[in-house]
Amino acid sequence: MSRLDSYIRRMQAQKLCLDRAAQLIGTRPGPILELGFGNGRTYDHLRELFPGRKIYVFDRQINPHPDCVPPTDMVRLGDARETLPRFLEGAPEPAVLIHTDIGTGDKTASLRLAQDLAPTIARLLAPGGLVAGDQPLPDDGLEPLPLPEGVKVGRYHFYRRRA
Amino acid sequence: MSRLDSYIRRMQAQKLCLDRAAQLIGTRPGPILELGFGNGRTYDHLRELFPGRKIYVFDRQINPHPDCVPPTDMVRLGDARETLPRFLEGAPEPAVLIHTDIGTGDKTASLRLAQDLAPTIARLLAPGGLVAGDQPLPDDGLEPLPLPEGVKVGRYHFYRRRA
Numbered sequence: 401m402s403r404l405d406s407y408i409r410r411m412q413a414q415k416l417c418l419d420r421a422a423q424l425i426g427t428r429p430g431p432i433l434e435l436g437f438g439n440g441r442t443y444d445h446l447r448e449l450f451p452g453r454k455i456y457v458f459d460r461q462i463n464p465h466p467d468c469v470p471p472t473d474m475v476r477l478g479d480a481r482e483t484l485p486r487f488l489e490g491a492p493e494p495a496v497l498i499h500t501d502i503g504t505g506d507k508t509a510s511l512r513l514a515q516d517l518a519p520t521i522a523r524l525l526a527p528g529g530l531v532a533g534d535q536p537l538p539d540d541g542l543e544p545l546p547l548p549e550g551v552k553v554g555r556y557h558f559y560r561r562r563a
Numbered sequence: 564m565s566r567l568d569s570y571i572r573r574m575q576a577q578k579l580c581l582d583r584a585a586q587l588i589g590t591r592p593g594p595i596l597e598l599g600f601g602n603g604r605t606y607d608h609l610r611e612l613f614p615g616r617k618i619y620v621f622d623r624q625i626n627p628h629p630d631c632v633p634p635t636d637m638v639r640l641g642d643a644r645e646t647l648p649r650f651l652e653g654a655p656e657p658a659v660l661i662h663t664d665i666g667t668g669d670k671t672a673s674l675r676l677a678q679d680l681a682p683t684i685a686r687l688l689a690p691g692g693l694v695a696g697d698q699p700l701p702d703d704g705l706e707p708l709p710l711p712e713g714v715k716v717g718r719y720h721f722y723r724r725r726a
């Protein structure tokens with residue numbers, strides 16, 4: 401399979417997981433955290449799925465499309481290994497959904513980053529809160545959920561915070 | 564429709580047009596030109612569809628994934644407004660397929676660039692040669708082809724060089 405094929409499938413998997421998350425969450429309250437903003441394509445999708453929700457954005461730097469500029473007070477710039485624990489210290493409302501899209505070309509480094517962030521991610525979620533991500537998030541507090549139909553195992557990752 | 568949705572559809576449209584081009588071209592000879600190499604995702608797909616073909620690559624700079632590094636002698640670095648006419652002057656073999664993926668965030672500039680390149684693109688193609696691209700390519704020598712099923716008009720662009 402070409403890199404174009406697998407890229408398309410990964411983008412579809414991302415979309416399908418987020419669409420499923422929106423169904424599961426319904427009107428349950430809580431903010432959303434987007435880890436890895438990039439140019440805001442996924443952010444735009446989250447805004448559409450969850451109108452009116454607070455969406456916090458974490459990235460080293462953001463490069464938003466003009467249509468997708470997040471409000472300044474919702475942006476946390478810096479290495480997620482620092483910004484995420486600092487955010488947690490601020491005792492925020494528990495998140496209803498966290499999305500991670502933090503992979504770079506370096507597979508080992510991406511896996512490692514997700515592994516490092518997983519415990520903080522689990523603690524940021526409300527019990528029953530969801531996390532969808534491009535990398536596995538190994539943490540005892542996170543229970544793997546079945547993937548939406550059409551998403552191959554390993555292409556995306558989907559968990560629920562244990563109660 | 565969110566930017567994620569329309570991005571996925573654009574990537575699918577690209578893939579479907581290139582897959583169709585491969586069917587139409589079959590074993591007809593001639594090199595392929597990839598305008599806008601980026602990180603080489605589409606290049607990888609072209610390599611798979613057309614094993615053993617010469618694929619020339621044009622971009623201001625290339626940022627290849629380690630699996631998708633093109634041979635140095637196939638790369639033409641610089642602004643396509645300069646590299647493409649220079650390539651044509653070298654009286655290359657007529658191309659059997661040209662793919663353009665040269666859009667940037669600036670829609671007007673992208674349309675303009677494609678418009679500027681269209682006549683050179685038409686001249687680089689063999690009669691009956693194909694061009695698929697992310698931007699319209701207005702030129703009398705290029706006849707619009709029907710898009711593959713599932714590709715909405717305007718999402719991708721597909722032409723044949725008139726005989």
Ligand SMILES: C[S@@+](CC[C@H](N)C(=O)[O-])C[C@H]1O[C@@H](n2cnc3c(N)ncnc32)[C@H](O)[C@@H]1O
Pocket residue numbers: 598599600601602603604605606621622623624641642643644664665666667676
């Ligand atoms: C959307 S990206 C291409 C992505 C690529 N198909 C891939 O699979 O990674 C567009 C590319 O067009 C290139 N580009 C834009 N304007 C250009 C110009 N005037 N001359 C040469 N390259 C240009 C950019 O440098 C960028 O790499």
Ligand code: NI
Pocket residue numbers: 465467
């Ligand atoms: Ni726009």
Ligand code: NI
Pocket residue numbers: 628630
């Ligand atoms: Ni690879």
